[in-house]
Amino acid sequence: xxxxxxxxxxxxxxxxxxxxxxxxxxxxxxxxxxxxxxxxxxxxxxxxxxxxxxxxxxxxxxxxxxxxxxxxxxxxxxxxxxxxxxxxxxxxxxxxxxxxxxxxxxxxxxxxxxxxxxxxxxxxxxxxxxxxxxxxxxxxxxxxxxxxxxxxxxxxxxxxxxxxxxxxxxxxxxxxxxxxxxxxxxxxxxxxxxxxxxxxxxxxxxxxxxxxxxxxxxxxxxxxxxxxxxxxxxxxxxxxxxxxxxxxxx
Numbered sequence: 001x002x003x004x005x006x007x008x009x010x011x012x013x014x015x016x017x018x019x020x021x022x023x024x025x026x027x028x029x030x031x032x033x034x035x036x037x038x039x040x041x042x043x044x045x046x047x048x049x050x051x052x053x054x055x056x057x058x059x060x061x062x063x064x065x066x067x068x069x070x071x072x073x074x075x076x077x078x079x080x081x082x083x084x085x086x087x088x089x090x091x092x093x094x095x096x097x098x099x100x101x102x103x104x105x106x107x108x109x110x111x112x113x114x115x116x117x118x119x120x121x122x123x124x125x126x127x128x129x130x131x132x133x134x135x136x137x138x139x140x141x142x143x144x145x146x147x148x149x150x151x152x153x154x155x156x157x158x159x160x161x162x163x164x165x166x167x168x169x170x171x172x173x174x175x176x177x178x179x180x181x182x183x184x185x186x187x188x189x190x191x192x193x194x195x196x197x198x199x200x201x202x203x204x205x206x207x208x209x210x211x212x213x214x215x216x217x218x219x220x221x222x223x224x225x226x227x228x229x230x231x232x233x234x235x236x237x238x239x240x241x242x243x244x245x246x247x248x249x250x
Contacts, residue, residue, distance in 0.1 A: 002030030013092025171238030212245030
């Protein structure tokens with residue numbers, strides 16, 4: 001029997017990058033996967049083509065997770081299709097590079113809404129479905145920038161640091177429902193977006209500064225997330241686990 005046979009997982013922001021890789025690995029291991037996206041129809045179509053052999057195990061939902069009504073509707077659809085939820089991976093994120101002085105209140109609120117409030121909101125509305133699961137688990141995807149500040153990323157760094165505390169409080173408060181909650185914090189990862197945003201020379205230079213002499217791959221994060229969803233990780237709760245090759249050591 002496959003490790004996640006007949007389990008139901010929701011991964012927010014899962015039509016590209018790390019989220020898509022997590023969906024792939026969960027599907028390969030027998031799970032039903034709810035694939036969520038907010039705006040990019042092209043990525044959604046490409047993802048469904050990529051996973052066409054798993055059509056009967058996928059529920060594709062378009063929902064802006066910073067919008068409460070859309071979040072409520074998303075969980076209603078999950079309930080109607082599956083009647084429960086076993087795993088929630090709060091993977092969706094948003095970041096815009098702005099200096100301290102150029103950052104506006106509107107932009108600050110937007111980053112907090114997507115990178116923090118939405119993670120709490122999705123967890124909140126997942127609880128009724130989690131109560132129908134015998135093994136409910138939440139993984140919040142944060143960032144190394146939740147521990148180490150970076151120039152021109154005030155809002156993002158703040159949201160990711162707050163996500164680490166959100167995980168701890170959630171783990172404490174939701175333990176009564178047997179819900180385990182953990183954070184995974186990747187460093188710069190070679191997603192398609194990263195490859196578009198950085199030149200080969202910049203990627204090579206950044207990798208050279210890492211003790212492991214490389215950047216993260218989507219599989220590095222996905223492998224850890226699946227471990228935290230598995231029964232083997234039952235005694236890990238409220239933790240922030242870095243996946244960064246040792247970059248925080250230098």
